[in-house]
Amino acid sequence: VQLLEEGLNFTQAAHAVGVSKRTGKVWRNGRTRSNGRNERPLVDWYGGRVKDSTTTVSSRYLSIDERIEIADLSRSGTSVRGIARRLGRSASTVSRELRRNAHPADGGYRPHRADQLAASRRPRPKRRKIRPGTDLYAYVAAGLKRHWSPEQISNRLVREYPDNDHMRACHETIYQAVYVQPRGELRRQVGNALRKGRAVRHSRSDGQSRRPRFREPMVMISERPAQIEDRAVPGHWEGDLICGTSNKSAIGTLVERTTRYTVLLALPDGHDAEHVQRAITAKMGQLPAPLLNSLTWDQGAELALHRDITASLDMQVYFCDPHSPWQRGTNENTNGLLRQYFPKGTDLS
Known part of the structure; x- marks a missing residue:
C-alpha cells in the first residue's frame, strides 16, 4: 500500500x-x-x-x-x-x-x-494428519509400541518413504496426536508406549524457587556463556544418573553436546556424592584438556562435591533450574534411549 x-x-x-x-x-x-x-x-x-x-x-x-x-x-x-x-x-x-x-x-x-x-x-478447523485407518497412523502406532521416540519415528519416515509426502509427520505432530487430539484414540492404542509414560506433557516452565541445594554455592545455567548454546565448540558436557531397582544402584551418563559422544560411569560401590565425584574425575581425566570445558547437571545430591570436580579437572560445573530436565536435553534424550537397554527395575550394580 x-x-x-x-x-x-x-x-x-x-x-x-x-x-x-x-x-x-x-x-x-x-x-x-x-x-x-x-x-x-x-x-x-x-x-x-x-x-x-x-x-x-x-x-x-x-x-x-x-x-x-x-x-x-x-x-x-x-x-x-x-x-x-x-x-x-x-x-x-x-x-x-x-x-x-x-x-x-x-x-x-x-x-x-x-x-x-x-x-x-491458520484457518481452522484443519483435518488431523495422523488419523485412524491411514498408513501414517499405523506406522506411528507401530513405532510407539516398539518404544521409538517421536523424533525417531519422524526421521525414519523420511528415510523409509523418501518419495511419499503423505508419510510425513514431525515429532510435534506425533506428540499432539498422542496427548492433545480429542478422544485420545492413539493414546488408547499405544498405552504407555512413550518412554516417559506420562499421562500429560510437562511444560517447560521455570522451576519453583527453593533453598540452595548444596553447602557450596552453585553456578546456575543462567550464568553459562551463551556460546555454549551454539554447540560450535566441543568439550561441553551434560550429565545425570540412571538408577536401578529402588534407586539402590546406578550408572552415570555423560554426553558431549556437540558430538553426542557418550561416556558411561560404573558406580558399583554406590552413587553418593563421593563415589560420583571419584568416577567423574577418573573417567574424564583420561580425556584431553580441550575437551573438558564445562559440565551441566541437575541439582541431584550426587553432585554435592561439584567444587572438587572443578578443582580436579579445571572444568566448570553448571546446574539446571529445579524441575527443568529440558535444560540438559541432550543428556535427557540419551538417557531415554539407554533405558531401552537398561529398563527401570534393572540391577545396575
Missing part, C-alpha cells in the same frame, strides 16, 4: 515486496476458496495499511513485529540461537520460521510475506 501511494503501479509494487501480481490482488481483494469459504482481503485498502494478521491470535504465534526483527537480525548475520535469545523464543521456532517462509526465488526471508503466509495457513 505504501509503495502504491508512492506512485508505483501494481506490478512494480508486487515485485518490490517479492510477490506475484496475482498474490498482490488476493491481498487487496480477497478470494473465494475451492470449498466456498470467503477470505477477506489481507490489506485494509481504504485504511491504507496491511492488516495485522495476529491481533486476535495467541501470543505463542510470532507477531509481525517479531518477524521484522527476525529479518533484520538474520540480515545482520546473527545466528538462529542469537535471534531466539533476543526474542525470547526457542531456536527451533526461529529456524522453522526462516526455513518454511524462505522466498522461492532467492531463499530470502521477507517478514510481511511470511506473516501473510502464516495467516493463510
Whole structure:
C-alpha cells in the first residue's frame, strides 16, 4: 500500500515486496476458496495499511513485529540461537520460521510475506494428519509400541518413504496426536508406549524457587556463556544418573553436546556424592584438556562435591533450574534411549 501511494503501479509494487501480481490482488481483494469459504482481503485498502494478521491470535504465534526483527537480525548475520535469545523464543521456532517462509526465488526471508503466509495457513478447523485407518497412523502406532521416540519415528519416515509426502509427520505432530487430539484414540492404542509414560506433557516452565541445594554455592545455567548454546565448540558436557531397582544402584551418563559422544560411569560401590565425584574425575581425566570445558547437571545430591570436580579437572560445573530436565536435553534424550537397554527395575550394580 505504501509503495502504491508512492506512485508505483501494481506490478512494480508486487515485485518490490517479492510477490506475484496475482498474490498482490488476493491481498487487496480477497478470494473465494475451492470449498466456498470467503477470505477477506489481507490489506485494509481504504485504511491504507496491511492488516495485522495476529491481533486476535495467541501470543505463542510470532507477531509481525517479531518477524521484522527476525529479518533484520538474520540480515545482520546473527545466528538462529542469537535471534531466539533476543526474542525470547526457542531456536527451533526461529529456524522453522526462516526455513518454511524462505522466498522461492532467492531463499530470502521477507517478514510481511511470511506473516501473510502464516495467516493463510491458520484457518481452522484443519483435518488431523495422523488419523485412524491411514498408513501414517499405523506406522506411528507401530513405532510407539516398539518404544521409538517421536523424533525417531519422524526421521525414519523420511528415510523409509523418501518419495511419499503423505508419510510425513514431525515429532510435534506425533506428540499432539498422542496427548492433545480429542478422544485420545492413539493414546488408547499405544498405552504407555512413550518412554516417559506420562499421562500429560510437562511444560517447560521455570522451576519453583527453593533453598540452595548444596553447602557450596552453585553456578546456575543462567550464568553459562551463551556460546555454549551454539554447540560450535566441543568439550561441553551434560550429565545425570540412571538408577536401578529402588534407586539402590546406578550408572552415570555423560554426553558431549556437540558430538553426542557418550561416556558411561560404573558406580558399583554406590552413587553418593563421593563415589560420583571419584568416577567423574577418573573417567574424564583420561580425556584431553580441550575437551573438558564445562559440565551441566541437575541439582541431584550426587553432585554435592561439584567444587572438587572443578578443582580436579579445571572444568566448570553448571546446574539446571529445579524441575527443568529440558535444560540438559541432550543428556535427557540419551538417557531415554539407554533405558531401552537398561529398563527401570534393572540391577545396575
